[in-house]
Amino acid sequence: MSIFEDKGVNTTSIESLGEFGLIDHLTNGIITKNSSTVKGIGDDAAVIDMGDKYQLVSTDLLVEGVHFDLSYMPLKHLGYKAVAINVSDICAMNGDAKQITLGLALSNRYTVEALEELYDGIKLACEHYGVDLVGGDTTSSTSGLMISVTVLGEVDKNKITYRSGAKVNDLIVCTGDLGAAYLGLQILNREKEMFKENPTIQPDLTGNDYVLRRQLKPEAAIKYTRILKELDIVPTSMIDISDGLSSEALHLSKSSEVGITLHEDKIPVDYTAMNLANEFNMNPIFCALSGGEDYELLFTIGQEHYEKLKKDPDFTIVGFVTDKSEGNNFIANDGSSHPLTAQGWDAMKNS
């Protein structure tokens, strides 16, 4: 209802554009004007010139019912995760997170004790990542909880890593392992369904600590950016893996105007995740490619760094960069090549 005349004849649904299409559409043509603005929309963080260094700025929202389900997400973990996923964006630019501001909108069903738990998680993450909570806004909402975190970080000017610097013949590397966070989510959803059927049964989560931790208390990849610094490696391009390996690889490909080829047999999946995927009748590589929320890093490096990384189990070379004309490809275990899509690869539909 509006007291003003309704002009709403055009009603294009947001779904029809998709998240990235929508942002492109709305921010198309925005030109930055301040001399201190080095890079605006389009990477993991914006870049501001601080003089000696670059400052990195990123904002991420977590919305109840969309990004988290409080029936299995303890508030302390949620607070921790809200900070960690923002720090992850700073890692993706090869920087160090320094400060956050926190916006909270919450309905009156939240108690002071509930907020204390949320803050305990936020403070723990701030401590762990060496980040100062410097400000924010707390307000009521008509329903649910919404958390908005803005993170500020710093990076040496000669170490900043954008999505756009990948070069032909670079190696594509990912940190840690993939797919576990998505399988943690499957377990939580299964236990929730069982709890709904019989609320007297306590959830059985034993043996699944690793995948549950990956879902409930993800860590930003500060450990890996530190190793890269020690090894004197500056990636040519980098992004954090929040939406799944294939989607992030396509972002690097698009921003760098190159082609990317991924090899199925190289994709790192933890053995507990592998076993669980089988239990859920899922393809573990699908979980890695499309699951999301692993918050590992995906980056490209020149081949001269190969020797430094090849034996470090923290890093896995999952593919290589090609000319744009070759497109984005997925080489399956049987040697067959498939176009890489945001959902994985085309053969997945039949697998």
Added chain:
Amino acid sequence: MSIFEDKGVNTTSIESLGEFGLIDHLTNGIITKNSSTVKGIGDDAAVIDMGDKYQLVSTDLLVEGVHFDLSYMPLKHLGYKAVAINVSDICAMNGDAKQITLGLALSNRYTVEALEELYDGIKLACEHYGVDLVGGDTTSSTSGLMISVTVLGEVDKNKITYRSGAKVNDLIVCTGDLGAAYLGLQILNREKEMFKENPTIQPDLTGNDYVLRRQLKPEAAIKYTRILKELDIVPTSMIDISDGLSSEALHLSKSSEVGITLHEDKIPVDYTAMNLANEFNMNPIFCALSGGEDYELLFTIGQEHYEKLKKDPDFTIVGFVTDKSEGNNFIANDGSSHPLTAQGWDAMKNS
């Protein structure tokens, strides 16, 4: 419902602490550790050391059903307001806003065209205030619209103005006029009620342009911080008037550890607001003290600056700073003195 054991025996309601009490409670004991963090929670913006200058950072949320009502708030105005009220926080530190990030959570009832309108307002405000939109996050919500803006600004190190610097005998000055935004809201609420009763009647908003503009399209006080710069005045303390004159005066008093005395006969109210208050059977001074959303500045200056400001209609001296022991007082038109409270002054209950 939680699949985990419920430990929720303590259930202190958030209302029992109030917004400021809650923030104090949750952020109590937070110590900032990074050398670049100059000032954390507790002012209009956090302060980061950029080397030559200080950077200012502030986050504000706008939640549908709490801060705005789309039945009378056009989306373009809402976008403009979301930017303006954040720029206002930078003005309150005597700085210039430079960049914003934008977090949007919205339900699927919003169309692309609706978002375009919102963005038109955001872009217009960015243009007007010389601010770059550098990043953000767009996500779905289960209900309504939530806007989170983080603003970054800059200020010369010797010009930064905190809430905490007011000195005994300083003059208290406010910019522009007060109460109009609150009266604009009364008109919109009245028209909404009439529309509900008879939807065929178009709203009659004629003659109320000024107060409606103050409510629907508030401006940050960049005009006034520029004049202060030209006059070579650095306020000893400053805050923006978002919650009403009395509440903001009490913030300055608390942070500066001084007493504040306001004079009823000095408080600037526009004549259209004055007339409207009478129409609504409201005390216009109440609207100024407690109405909020005027986004003027309230600041203190040393008496040596009196001559520079006394004839400028942009600025009104509304009181003076006393020793803390004298408390916070409101001198009514009849000369009687009353304790100043966040709601106005004690005699208001009977007026």
